[in-house]
Amino acid sequence: MLRPVKPLNQRELEALSTKRLLAYLHRLQQCEESIELSDLQEDKSSPFGGIVFKSSDKWKTQYNLVKAVLAKRPNID
Secondary structure: OOOOEOOOOHHHHHHOOHHHHHHHHHHHHOOEOOOOOOOOOHHHOOOOOOEOEOOOHHHHHHHHHHHHHHHOOOOOO
16 A cells, blocks of 8 residues: 655755654655556545655655755765
């Protein structure tokens, strides 16, 4: 079963610890590529309240926002 990723705004992302932000990024990366490549039918994907597919504009926007917030964080060795 697909678990949608709840979209967060920039302020919410900045409030997360680096560890939690990386976990959130990992969840985004676990989304399916597209509805065409999934086992779901197109009419069944609408009940998801969050981000499910990487091909969506929401995923791309969220991914870029997470990467921008992470870029401001100090590197940990």
